[in-house]
Amino acid sequence: MLHSRFSEPLPLAASLLVGAALFGAPTLAQSGMNTTNLQSEVVLDGLDNPWDMAFLDDGTMLFTEKCSGLSVRMPDGTVNKLYGVGAKEGYPANGEDLFCEGQAGMMGVAFDPGFADNRRIYVYSTSNMSDPHTNRLMRFTVNEDFTAVADRTDIIDDVPYKMAASNHPFGGPGAHNGGRVRFGPDGALWLTTGDTHNGQVPQSPTMMGSKVIRVDTDGAAHPENAPPEGFDKRTYTFGHRNIQGIAFHPDTGAAITAEHGPWHSDEITILKNGGNAGWDPRPNMAGREDCPDDYCGYSPNQEGGMNRYERAAFMPMTDFDTYPDAMPPVWNNNGWSQGTSSAAFLQGDAWGDWNGAMVVGIMGIGFGGTPIGQRIDVIHFNEDVTDVEDVTEMTLPMETGRFRSVVMGPDGSLYTSIDEGTIYKLTPGN
Amino acid sequence: MFNYGPLAVVALLGAAGASSALASDTPTTDTAETEATRQIDLEVAEKIFRKSCRACHGNKAQGAASYPSLSDKDPAYITERLERYRAGEKIGPNSILMIQHAKKLSDDDIASLSVYVTTAFE
Numbered sequence: 001m002l003h004s005r006f007s008e009p010l011p012l013a014a015s016l017l018v019g020a021a022l023f024g025a026p027t028l029a030q031s032g033m034n035t036t037n038l039q040s041e042v043v044l045d046g047l048d049n050p051w052d053m054a055f056l057d058d059g060t061m062l063f064t065e066k067c068s069g070l071s072v073r074m075p076d077g078t079v080n081k082l083y084g085v086g087a088k089e090g091y092p093a094n095g096e097d098l099f100c101e102g103q104a105g106m107m108g109v110a111f112d113p114g115f116a117d118n119r120r121i122y123v124y125s126t127s128n129m130s131d132p133h134t135n136r137l138m139r140f141t142v143n144e145d146f147t148a149v150a151d152r153t154d155i156i157d158d159v160p161y162k163m164a165a166s167n168h169p170f171g172g173p174g175a176h177n178g179g180r181v182r183f184g185p186d187g188a189l190w191l192t193t194g195d196t197h198n199g200q201v202p203q204s205p206t207m208m209g210s211k212v213i214r215v216d217t218d219g220a221a222h223p224e225n226a227p228p229e230g231f232d233k234r235t236y237t238f239g240h241r242n243i244q245g246i247a248f249h250p251d252t253g254a255a256i257t258a259e260h261g262p263w264h265s266d267e268i269t270i271l272k273n274g275g276n277a278g279w280d281p282r283p284n285m286a287g288r289e290d291c292p293d294d295y296c297g298y299s300p301n302q303e304g305g306m307n308r309y310e311r312a313a314f315m316p317m318t319d320f321d322t323y324p325d326a327m328p329p330v331w332n333n334n335g336w337s338q339g340t341s342s343a344a345f346l347q348g349d350a351w352g353d354w355n356g357a358m359v360v361g362i363m364g365i366g367f368g369g370t371p372i373g374q375r376i377d378v379i380h381f382n383e384d385v386t387d388v389e390d391v392t393e394m395t396l397p398m399e400t401g402r403f404r405s406v407v408m409g410p411d412g413s414l415y416t417s418i419d420e421g422t423i424y425k426l427t428p429g430n
Numbered sequence: 431m432f433n434y435g436p437l438a439v440v441a442l443l444g445a446a447g448a449s450s451a452l453a454s455d456t457p458t459t460d461t462a463e464t465e466a467t468r469q470i471d472l473e474v475a476e477k478i479f480r481k482s483c484r485a486c487h488g489n490k491a492q493g494a495a496s497y498p499s500l501s502d503k504d505p506a507y508i509t510e511r512l513e514r515y516r517a518g519e520k521i522g523p524n525s526i527l528m529i530q531h532a533k534k535l536s537d538d539d540i541a542s543l544s545v546y547v548t549t550a551f552e
Contacts, residue, residue: 102496172523303526364485372485402494419494
């Protein structure tokens with residue numbers, strides 16, 4: 001199935017006709033390599049909501065399980081548990097303050113680029129050490145045989161957490177934490193965060209939700225961050241909703257996010273230092289009135305399905321009317337929100353025409369007429385990396401799932417985790 | 431199509447229902463007769479599951495993300511929850527999603543789904 005690069009709002013009848021034609025049509029020819037020769041292999045199964053992975057060159061793989069903790073899979077396949085969530089049994093050490101609730105728990109993980117020398121890793125998790133609770137980016141060191149972590153240092157301790165349920169879809173505590181942790185080609189540490197169903201967070205200069213944060217390995221602001229005056233200097237971009245995907249273009253180094261939309265308009269955005277992504281779900285803004293529990297993110301009609309373009313007109317993912325200089329998305333998933341999560345760039349000649357393309361994992365959600373859409377999309381940028389040129393859906397050699405994470409492995413394979421508990425390896429070729 | 435006879439339906443729905451909220455009310459003869467006439471169609475249930483349940487609750491109904499496991503529940507529990515969601519009752523943070531899906535279900539659909547999600551992935 002081919003997706004158009006970007007869809008402008010259409011009148012209701014027209015959009016319904018277009019939607020029917022798109023989704024009623026047979027699979028179209030795919031651009032580039034024939035993806036049917038992808039091979040899949042189960043790397044780990046029976047996991048507890050695997051959220052993220054990180055690799056060393058020898059294949060050593062850190063992975064997180066949202067409600068269980070951090071583990072490492074060694075190149076010989078041995079798995080060592082390292083750091084448990086709360087009182088989770090079976091771990092040599094636990095973060096007693098760590099917990100999971102709803103969408104929150106242990107999320108992103110990264111190796112330090114200098115790991116061979118400093119043995120440092122970074123893990124993002126929800127913690128009750130503060131009240132109200134927060135999400136924290138923790139730094140650890142790993143021992144020589146990868147059986148234990150030590151020296152926990154919380155280098156970021158103030159990412160907001162949703163403490164109480166609210167009157168919204170998915171309205172339980174713990175909503176919208178972002179959660180991806182990556183090192184950029186600049187050597188800086190990047191963290192994506194979410195709006196916690198709080199209308200005030202996205203445009204707040206000081207609350208660190210709804211931000212892309214760029215810091216050093218001590219948590220200090222990158223000196224070249226350029227947020228507006230009055231903003232926390234750790235801010236690279238702001239005004240996001242709930243970013244779970246960030247990757248860096250292999251040629252330009254540009255930070256590119258994949259973001260989960262509010263029942264419409266998942267977005268891919270090429271970030272601009274200091275930029276505003278234009279999400280502002282406050283009530284009594286942009287023509288809106290009061291909204292349930294002071295958050296308009298699912299309005300109007302948060303209890304039923306409706307045309308996605310009408311939703312987008314009322315509560316835009318990127319509000320250009322209010323913020324004319326907002327960073328424009330280069331892809332909006334044809335106006336759908338289907339649970340867009342992680343992002344990575346394919347690397348290696350074995351990927352053929354896809355070498356250098358970005359892949360995005362989509363978890364899927366079927367509500368109010370939205371096609372479920374569980375898949376991995378291959379995003380082709382133009383030569384200048386200013387826009388999306390084409391989007392191809394991977395033909396997967398295994399059953400689909402909730403694709404939470406996509407990560408390139410050092411062996412040239414793409415690794416993907418699904419919430420159902422499996423980490424797969426996808427390898428091009430026969 | 432798998433059409434369970436009335437005895438099978440009663441047995442499946444009631445097998446573990448003694449401790450459920452639904453089963454705490456002693457069923458009347460009319461209710462029992464209504465349950466006994468429900469048609470269990472696992473093919474229909476599988477289609478509904480794949481279209482409406484699988485994306486959130488997981489490919490084996492094992493639960494995923496913030497969505498609970500279904501496969502470890504009793505058929506009577508699933509039936510009770512679906513009937514309450516179908517009636518528009520809010521139970522938990524994802525009720526808005528569940529109400530939208532459940533309101534389309536017939537009694538037979540609910541009976542079939544309740545059996546399917548609790549037995550198909552054993």
